[in-house]
Amino acid sequence: MIPAQFDYVEATSVADAIRLLAEHGDEAKLLAGGHSLIPLMKLRLVTPATLIDVTHIKELSYIKEDGNNIVIGALTRHRDIEQSELVKKHLPLVAHVAGEVGDPQVRNRGTLGGSLVHGDPAADLPAAALATGATMVIAGQNGERRVSAQEFFIDFLETDVQPGEILTAIEFPKHTDAGWAYEKFVRRAMDYAIVGVALQLGAKPGVALVNMSNKPHLAQSASQAISKGAAIADVLAVINDNTNPPEDLNATVEYREHLARVLTQRAFATASK
Amino acid sequence: MTIRTSITVNGKETSREVEARTLLVHYLREELSLTGTHVGCDTSNCGACTVLLDGEAVKSCTLLAAQVHDCNVTTIEGAAQADGSFSPVQEGFRQEHGLQCGYCTPGMIMASTALLSENPNPSEEEIRQALEGNLCRCTGYEMIVNAVRWAAEHPNFTSGGAK
Numbered sequence: 394m395i396p397a398q399f400d401y402v403e404a405t406s407v408a409d410a411i412r413l414l415a416e417h418g419d420e421a422k423l424l425a426g427g428h429s430l431i432p433l434m435k436l437r438l439v440t441p442a443t444l445i446d447v448t449h450i451k452e453l454s455y456i457k458e459d460g461n462n463i464v465i466g467a468l469t470r471h472r473d474i475e476q477s478e479l480v481k482k483h484l485p486l487v488a489h490v491a492g493e494v495g496d497p498q499v500r501n502r503g504t505l506g507g508s509l510v511h512g513d514p515a516a517d518l519p520a521a522a523l524a525t526g527a528t529m530v531i532a533g534q535n536g537e538r539r540v541s542a543q544e545f546f547i548d549f550l551e552t553d554v555q556p557g558e559i560l561t562a563i564e565f566p567k568h569t570d571a572g573w574a575y576e577k578f579v580r581r582a583m584d585y586a587i588v589g590v591a592l593q594l595g596a597k598p599g600v601a602l603v604n605m606s607n608k609p610h611l612a613q614s615a616s617q618a619i620s621k622g623a624a625i626a627d628v629l630a631v632i633n634d635n636t637n638p639p640e641d642l643n644a645t646v647e648y649r650e651h652l653a654r655v656l657t658q659r660a661f662a663t664a665s666k
Numbered sequence: 667m668t669i670r671t672s673i674t675v676n677g678k679e680t681s682r683e684v685e686a687r688t689l690l691v692h693y694l695r696e697e698l699s700l701t702g703t704h705v706g707c708d709t710s711n712c713g714a715c716t717v718l719l720d721g722e723a724v725k726s727c728t729l730l731a732a733q734v735h736d737c738n739v740t741t742i743e744g745a746a747q748a749d750g751s752f753s754p755v756q757e758g759f760r761q762e763h764g765l766q767c768g769y770c771t772p773g774m775i776m777a778s779t780a781l782l783s784e785n786p787n788p789s790e791e792e793i794r795q796a797l798e799g800n801l802c803r804c805t806g807y808e809m810i811v812n813a814v815r816w817a818a819e820h821p822n823f824t825s826g827g828a829k
Contacts, residue, residue, distance in 0.1 A: 396687045397687070398667065398687060399687060400686065401669055401730075427728060431689075431728050432709060434687075435709075444686070446730075446732065496799025497798070498710075501722045502724055583798060
């Protein structure tokens with residue numbers, strides 16, 4: 394399978410990428426690791442007129458400590474996040490989930506920012522960003538703006554990144570020494586989750602669900618219940634509030650709701666260890 | 667649109683005028699006639715197209731040749747040692763019969779090579795994890811794991827030249 398024809402330009406800095414986005418208009422797509430975009434292009438589900446390759450913008454690949462935050466550059470690869478001592482210490486959920494994406498070859502190429510802007514409700518990292526309360530830093534011609542993970546995901550494969558803009562960094566509040574768990578239910582090792590649950594306990598708890606809605610889903614009622622110290626049964630009672638799970642060959646809506654409860658219960662058991 | 671792409675492949679500089687949409691695997695197979703890298707699923711699942719990009723295992727069916735401009739790529743054709751001896755991983759696959767039909771083997775060998783360069787003494791579990799992106803429909807994986815263990819136990823293997 395070969396992608397349709399496109400023009401290819403390389404951006405060497407964030408400013409350069411923003412300039413090229415303005416120049417090429419909304420028929421252009423940014424290319425980072427390419428592990429979501431290129432498969433879609435090979436299937437010709439996506440046919441951008443121009444690819445703006447941001448792979449080599451070094452300034453967007455970093456992991457750093459900034460006060461109470463860990464800030465990760467949008468082009469940081471899953472493999473670097475998975476292996477980072479800083480992330481493992483302060484955001485063990487994020488480090489673990491980065492290691493759950495695809496397989497080693499995919500993690501060597503795929504980027505955190507790429508996975509988030511792709512906005513796939515079945516992907517792992519958006520759930521981790523929601524559960525940990527991350528903030529997205531988006532740059533455009535009018536400068537920089539910040540959006541919470543919850544506001545960032547708009548609909549199926551749609552995020553708040555507007556034409557002409559680029560996600561540059563993700564700010565995660567530290568969750569040092571807090572309980573956490575990621576439960577992913579799959580039929581085969583590398584599959585997308587049929588349902589997944591990302592659970593962050595501690596001072597700022599959050600629980601997010603994978604593949605339970607048309608977008609990456611923060612289970613708001615359940616997150617609030619956890620922060621009020623509710624019993625697990627009470628959290629489970631509201632875990633499926635406002636979900637909109639897909640129905641497909643793998644699972645009916647009822648089965649997905651069942652899985653969300655079971656996996657959340659397991660996540661609590663793991664996180665409390 | 668065509669673009670000039672230069673990639674160092676198995677230590678040799680190559681440069682071709684290719685369509686921007688050319689995937690790395692097609693650059694290797696069709697432009698350079700290095701057909702050891704296989705196209706299996708063509709959807710970044712099976713790992714038959716695995717090559718090393720600056721030493722890291724990647725799936726060459728999901729990369730544009732343009733993206734790896736100025737990078738170093740190693741394919742199965744570049745896996746052997748300078749004197750022509752098989753690499754420890756290649757010899758491990760031979761000793762332990764780590765293949766049957768051989769279709770997945772180039773990818774398996776490149777992914778295993780990347781694993782051993784990072785972790786020279788992996789456990790069985792670590793080998794299975796590292797090869798989770800490489801599918802084999804013949805062996806049941808048992809002998810592939812043994813082959814990688816063989817390579818880990820014989821890091822200095824050499825046959826003293828090409829056979």
